[in-house]
Amino acid sequence: MIIGDDRQIVIPELTRFRKGSSRLTGLRCIHTHIKDEAMTQDDINDLLLLRLDVMVVVNVLPDGSAGKITLAHISAETKGKRYLVHGPDSLEKIETLYSGLISQIETELERKATPTAVKGKQKVMLIHVSSARQEEMQSSLDELEELARTAGMYVADSITQKRPRPDPKYLIGKGKLKDFMIQALSHDIDLLIFDTELTPAQIKSIADFADINVIDRTQLILGIFEKRANSRDGKVRVKLAQMKYLLPRLSAKESALSRIRGGIGLRGPGETTAQVQKRMLETKITKLEKELIEFEKQREVKRRARIRSGVKIISIIGYTNAGKSTLLNRLTGSSLFVEDLLFATLDPAARKLRLPGGTNVVASDTVGLIRNMPESVAGAFRATFEELEESDLLINLIDLSDHSFEKHIKTTEKxxxxxxxxxxRRLTVFNKTEKLEKENTENICERHDAIAISAKEGKGIGKLLMRAEEMLGEG
Ligand SMILES: Nc1nc2c(ncn2[C@@H]2O[C@H](COP(=O)(O)OP(=O)(O)OP(=O)(O)O)[C@@H](O)[C@H]2O)c(=O)[nH]1
Ligand SMILES: [Mg+2]
Structure with a gap:
């Protein structure tokens, strides 16, 4: 039993006491109203946002004794009203109604929950807020959905919201955010993903709003990178990016943990521990940065050797999932990891290759690009891109079958x-062209002075190699 006063009630973190997969919190909130009013909208919001078992209002009579009682609970209906209110009625009536009610609702909620196909996957809802045009918003959301899929999540719902300027505190209006949260909770969503980078203040205030996990696009990308990094080098880079992202957000996260519910704010007790954690994090960052400098030195040695040998370098660059690793495999007969996922490659490989005219070159793969690459991620991987400096030729590979290919070209340019x-020197190459009309492809190629290939089926590879050798000879 948790007891509040006339101002607030502080609900501690209770999940570790929960048994089974109950869909409600197991908490019943009983409070009095001294004015003769029954259930208010605030009461209903708390019921929905906190997923309480029930919200009960006891009206207090002028002599201090208990009067009529009103009870509200979450409705198991997926359509229509999200809650039901009973009363005001006598205590006896409400009591009869109450017995068995909660288990009945939970069984019903369980029955209507997640289809078995997505069991074991995190169920997420995507939210895009900006002033962009509808199609622009949609294409950004599509990419976020790809990222979520890559991270092994199930996207159950997505929402766009037009807003000329983001709200500094909540990103969107408080009312809209409340509606989204309730929608997410009633769809049994595990995680909300915002299609932007949230400020520390926004993360805190949004997380304080309801008992639901919230991440932004940057965290999603960092999570994917973490899963993908294999080499020590890659792992250190990802760790560093994560820590740099976390540092300014530390205090926010701390107080979100010791969060106060019920719509009444109070500072969490975590402020000082946050300071300690911050210092620890800074120490770790320094250590990792030193380790990275060591890596750079080793790379530098290899690089020098390569330059001395006079072998020309061809680097394959381009948007994530364009088929860069597939092409390198095709060119050099290797078997690098290829997957229909974003950021499959985080540890780029280099392979020797003999061009048709007899020129020996080294061909290398790169980490894929994405629009609005988060600064923390870009920073950690910048060095791997800076190595491209010594390339004698860049093959800019573009997935022509992707509707957004023109945007991808722009991202690469930038x-x-x-x-x-x-x-x-750069050679533009369109990939996956076996999926498209030949005539159309030829037109686009002409416009971009590009070569069309299918890395998967091995089409156009001979032409590509010849053109590459020609370009290398020119300079
Ligand atoms: N249809 C078709 N699919 C292709 C072609 N080339 C590559 N793919 C597929 O595209 C997906 C991505 O290929 P990858 O080679 O992993 O792409 P990448 O550019 O290295 O991607 P990241 O490392 O994630 O940035 C895989 O499912 C490939 O099988 C092609 O010519 N045609
Ligand atoms: Mg790759």
Whole structure:
């Protein structure tokens, strides 16, 4: 039993006491109203946002004794009203109604829950908020959905919300956010993913809003990178990116843990521990950065050796999932990891290759690009891109079968410019063209002065190699 006063009630973290997969919290909130009013909208919001078993209002009579009682509970209906209110009525009536009610609702909720096909996967809801045009929003959401799928999640729902300027505190209006939260909770969502980078303050205030996990696009990408990194080098980079993302958000996370519910705010007790954790994190960051410098030195040695040998370097760059690793496999007969997932490659490989005219070269793969690459991630992987500097030729590989291929080209252009790599000779290559009309492909190729290939089926590879050798000879 948790007892509050006339101002607030502090509900501690109770999940470890829960048994089974109950869909409600197991908490019943009973409170009094001294004015002669029954259930208020705030009471209902608390019921829905906290997934309480029931919300009970006891009206207090002028002499201090208990009067009529009102009871509200979450409805198991997926459509229509999300809650039901009974009363005001006498205590006896409400009591009869109450027996067996909760287990009945839970059974019903369980029955209507997640289909078995997605069991074991995290059920997520995506939220995109911006002032962009509808199609722009949708294409961004599509990509977020791909990212979520790559992370092994099940996307149950997604929402777009047009807003000229983001709300500094909640990103969207408080009312809208409340509606989204209730929608998420009633669909039994495990996680909300925002299609943007949230500020520390936004994460805190959104997480304080309801008992639901919230992450942003950056965290999702970091999570994928974490799963994908195999080499020590890659692992250190990802860890570093994660810590740099976490550092400014530490205090926010701390107080979200010791969160106060019921719509009444109070500072969590975690503020000082956050300071300690911050210092620890800073120490770890310094250590990892040192380790990374060691890696850079080793790479530098290898690089020098490569330059001395005079072997030309061809690097395959492009948007994530374009087929870069597939192409490198095709060119060099290797068997690098290829997957229809974003960021399959985090540990780029380099392989020797002999071109048709007899030129020996080294061909290398790169980490895929994505639009709006989070700064923390970009920073940690920048060095691996800077190595592209010594390339004699860049093969810019583009998945022509992707509707957003023109945006992908722009992202690559922008990245190359930022890294000062736009002076290096570049060959534009369209991949996955076996999926498209030949005539159409030819037109696009002409416009972009590009070569069409299918890395998967091995089409156009000879032409690509010849063109590459020609370009290498030119300079
Ligand atoms: N239809 C078709 N699919 C292809 C072709 N080339 C590659 N793919 C597929 O595209 C997906 C991505 O290929 P990868 O080689 O992993 O792509 P990547 O560019 O290395 O991707 P990341 O490492 O994740 O950035 C895989 O499912 C491949 O089988 C092609 O020519 N045609
Ligand atoms: Mg790859």
């Amino acid at each position: 990245t190359l410019e930022e890294l000062g790599l736009n002076k290096i």
